[in-house]
Amino acid sequence: MGAFTATHVFVILLCIPAGLSQAACSGYEYCGDCIIADPNCAWCSDVDYGEARCDVPDSLTNNGCQNVTFPQGQVQTIQNDSLSDAADTSNNRAVQVSPQLVNVTLKVGEPQTVKMNVRLAEDYPLDIYYITDLSRSFSTDLVNVRRLAATLIARLKTETSDLRIGLGGFVDKTTLPFVSARNITECFGKNDDECCEECADPFTFKNHLSLTSDTDQFENAVETLKTSTSLDSPEGGFDALLQVISCQKLIGWREHARRMIFLATDATSHLAGDGKLAGISRPNDGLCYTDPVSGEYTKSLEMDYPSLGQINSLLQENNIILVIAGAVNNDAAKFLSIYRDMLPFIRGASVGILGADSGNIINLILLSYQRVTETLEVDDNAPDNIEVAYTSKCFDEETIPDSSLCDYVRLGEEFNFDIELTATSCPSNGEKQTFSISPIGLNERLTLQVDFMCNCECEEYAIRDNSTCYGNGDLVCGQCECDEGQYGVNCECDGDNDSFGDESECFASNSTIKCNGRGYCVCGKCVCNKQMDPTQVISGKYCECDNFSCGKDRGQLCGGEDQGTCVCGECRCKPSYEGSACGCLKSTDACETPSGLLCNGFGNCVCGSCVCNADSPFQGPTCSDCATCNGMCSSFQECALCAITYPGSYSDEMCHMCQVSVKVVDYINETETNGEICQYIAGDNCTITYTYETADNGTYLVYIEKEEECLKTKSEGNFFTANWRWFLIGIIAVIIVIGLLLIALIKLTIYVQERVEFNRFMTELRESRTSGNTNPLFISPTTSIQNPRFGM
Incomplete structure (x- = not known):
């Protein structure tokens, strides 16, 4: 970008916030360093300018600068084909993302906005590859897969008329401790878990059928599947998954089609590092090693299992949606939870549950497909030095900041995204960077070619041995850059004659201290003192700046390099932070509730954290x-x-x-x-x-x-009456009546029991009085004597 006149600068000033701190621009001696110090810093290229050249534009203009270098970013659309269905284009290919190619010029710290439009085409082609677990434990589910193959094809064709489907199977690495080393034919009918006379020989992955529109081939391929044997519970599913993703030509993935992989299993998958159990330590390189003739993975025993990072990276690179279907078994809850824990690390993936007999496999596949088509989310692979922020507009709703997602998407509807790009630093090699933004699951993208403003245009036109510099330096962007050993504003001094020059140039305005007491004057120019700590630097025309006297956050200057840097005694914060010590997060993400409300409406978001209302x-x-x-x-x-x-x-x-x-x-x-x-x-x-x-x-x-x-009240047909008091009185009355009945019952029981005892007593008493038996030992106390005189 070229220099601006004072008139141009006046227009630019209207866009700069009032009261902008000039400290962010202080202390920079070269134009390139100045313009990347802060997005509002400008450079004066006038030869005879006597003030600090790096400053905000209004200060430069007010001080009489006529040539202000103040480059700004820009956005230029290169390719912008209109959104359309396949039937509306000459090449029979739908256009679902526009624009397709944009050039962006970024200045560090200055955001630029790119608009992206997405419209999901109707009847879009679908490529779906089915990977099934062929370990022996999955044999029951495999029977149902065979039975439902034809129905699955028919149902998928109701979603799209352009369907291609493929089939593959996996077991595990064919070595101990993953798979038994014994030959299957040597089992002789033994019932060991690793023996199965009807099973196929173990293998890691086999491509049984590349993607094809001939659905009869798929049904025939499913019928020929045979289970095999393995030893440990985790299987080699991710080995198979990587091969299906990487072998683009062999599998037959189409460039313009929605791509899905359906992985059905009843166990977890081995990950990077597990191969060391078998002495396999070579990391997986993520390339295709499936033989096109046999269809088998040939590097299974040479390379370790892939990592989650590799799987995620390859899925993103190839725009493939992964659906993991877990079959129900005794360990279902455990292994399904492991897969769910992986979801945050695999973009766009989902986990479903197969029924006890896998009878819901068709609905699960269709549900996963519909979930993909009904949810629109965009993502990017931007480099680390570019921050990307999204604002979405779904249907006729208002814009939603910090959102890259639209739910309940309808085919044929257009959705809009504002994408804000901000460069946090210049690339180390200074070259153009290219990255893309695309809807998850679609092989269409917006490609962004990014140039960076890290140097001033005037730096490319240095004037050698200019008379202004006394022939001792180059005139660059209005100032002299002296040769080694030369000093002074115009390179008029050399190291052998330090007394030459005007020391008045070493005093700041309204200051009586030379070089602010932190340097010495050499040939009319301040040479700042060096600190004991080499990381601490004093700089500036009058040694007024340093990088160590700023405020601290958590014991670090300006919160550390990730939050900000100390420039001329003040913190220059990264775009995500603010505050005198860069200790406050600008983002409110940590304050948002699941409903999207800041601090749930019961507090304030302060420095990225919620301060809840005390009451x-x-x-x-x-x-x-x-x-x-x-x-x-x-x-x-x-x-x-x-x-x-x-x-x-x-x-x-x-x-x-x-x-x-x-x-x-x-x-x-x-x-x-x-x-x-x-x-x-x-x-x-x-x-x-x-x-x-x-x-x-x-x-x-x-x-x-x-x-x-x-x-409802009783009058409305409900049992309960509207007057709850009468209802309560009724309950109390029932309780009292029941209590009285219980007391009466107890009293009656006691009366009956006592009456029975009394009758028993009276009976025994009567029996004792009427008995005619006499005691043989009894002698009567009376004696009867008969008088013979009265014998008659």
């Missing part, structure tokens, strides 16, 4: 933790109520800030949802039911019933 029951990192609340229901309650315009705690303005996707439904079936069932008490005997679930991309979906549910 609020909601506390925690995002003011979402509530000791009296249930689970995450409270995090979504207000935004859910906003969707049905039911009065809650949120104002209309706060409702407008909700970013969580809320869908209003007629009824929520508790048996069909995997999320927590939440209820909001709406009034007397009334509740509103809602639930939430996690999408594959980590976002949340909330469902809420549009009508509240209330208990």
Whole structure:
């Protein structure tokens, strides 16, 4: 970029914030260093300019500079084919991303915005490759795969008329301790786990059928599949997956088609490092080693398993969507959780569960395909020195900052993204950088060619031995760059005659101290003192600047290199930070709740962290933790109520800030949802039911019933009466009656028992009185004597 006149600079000044600190531009002696110090720094190229040349444009202009070098970035569209379906183009290829090629010129710290439009074409070609686990434990599921092959083809053809499908199988590396070394034919009917007379010989991966539109071939290939044997629980699924991704020509992936891989297994997969168990230590190089004739992976015993990073990188590079389907077994919960833990490291991947007999395999594949087509997310492979920020506009909704995702996408609808690019530093080699932005799962992209403004144009036109520099240097961007051993503003001094020159040039304005007391004057120019610590530097025309007197954050100057740098006694923060010591994060990501609201509406986001209201029951990192609340229901309650315009705690303005996707439904079936069932008490005997679930991309979906549910009064056909007091009195009366009955029953029981005892006693008493038996030992105490005189 060339120099600007004072008139040009005046127009530019209108775009620069008032009160901009000039310290960010102080202390730079060369034009290239000046313009990358801060996006608002400019350089004066006037030969006779006597002030600091690196400054903000308004200061340079006010000081009389006529040639201000103030380059700015720009965006230039190179290729921009219109969005269209395949039937509307001459080459029968849909255009789903526009523009296709853009040149961007970036200045460090100055953002540039590129607009990207995406429209998912109807009836887009589909390439789907099915990789199945052929270990013996998967044999039951394999039977169902054979049975459902024809139905699977028919259902997929309802989604697209241009279908190609392929088939491959895997077991594991064919060596101990992964697979038994014994030959299958030597088992002789033994029942060992590693023996199976009907099984195929073990192999790592085999391509049974490359992608083809002949669906009969797929059905025939499925019928010929045979299981094999292995020893340990993890299998070689990721070895197979890497080969399917890397062998582009062999598998037959089309350039313009949606690409999917469906991996069905009942175990986890080995990862990088596991090969050392068999003495295989050579890292996997990620290349194709599948023999085109036999279809088998030939480097299994020479290279280790791939890493998650390799899998993710290759999937991104080739725009392939991975779906992992786990079969139900005794260890299903454990190995499925391992795959789910991998999802954050594999972009766009998802995990599903096969039924006990794999009968849901068709629905699982179709559901995965529909999830891909109904969700639009863009991603990039930008280099580390370029920050990329997205703003999405889905349907007719307003723009959503910091979002690269659109849900519930409909084919034929156009979606827009504003992509903000900011260079954080210049590339080390100074060369142009190229990267791309593309929708996940589509092999179409926006390619960005990025140039960097790291040097001034005037630096390329140095004037050698100019008279202004006394023949002792080059005139570069209005100032002299002296030869070695020469000093002075115009290179008029040399090291042998330090007394020559005007020392008045070594005093700053309104200062009586030469070189601010931190240097000495040599030939009219300040030479700043050197510090004991070589990393500490004093600089500036009058030694007024240093890189060690700035504020500290967490014990480091300006928070450390990742947060900011110390320039002329003040912190120059990286784009993501702010504050006097660069200790504050600009991003509010850590403050956002799952619903997208900052600090849940019950606090303020300060320096990237939430400060919750002291009188609020909601506390925690995002003011979402509530000791009296249930689970995450409270995090979504207000935004859910906003969707049905039911009065809650949120104002209309706060409702407008909700970013969580809320869908209003007629009824929520508790048996069909995997999320927590939440209820909001709406009034007397009334509740509103809602639930939430996690999408594959980590976002949340909330469902809420549009009508509240209330208990009806007796007059409305309900059992309960509206007057709860009478209902309560009735309950008390029943309790009293039951109590009295129990007392009466107890008293009756005691009476009957005592009556029985009394009757028994009386019976025994009567028997003792009427007995006629006499005791043989009894002698009567009376004696009868008969008088003979009265014998008659």
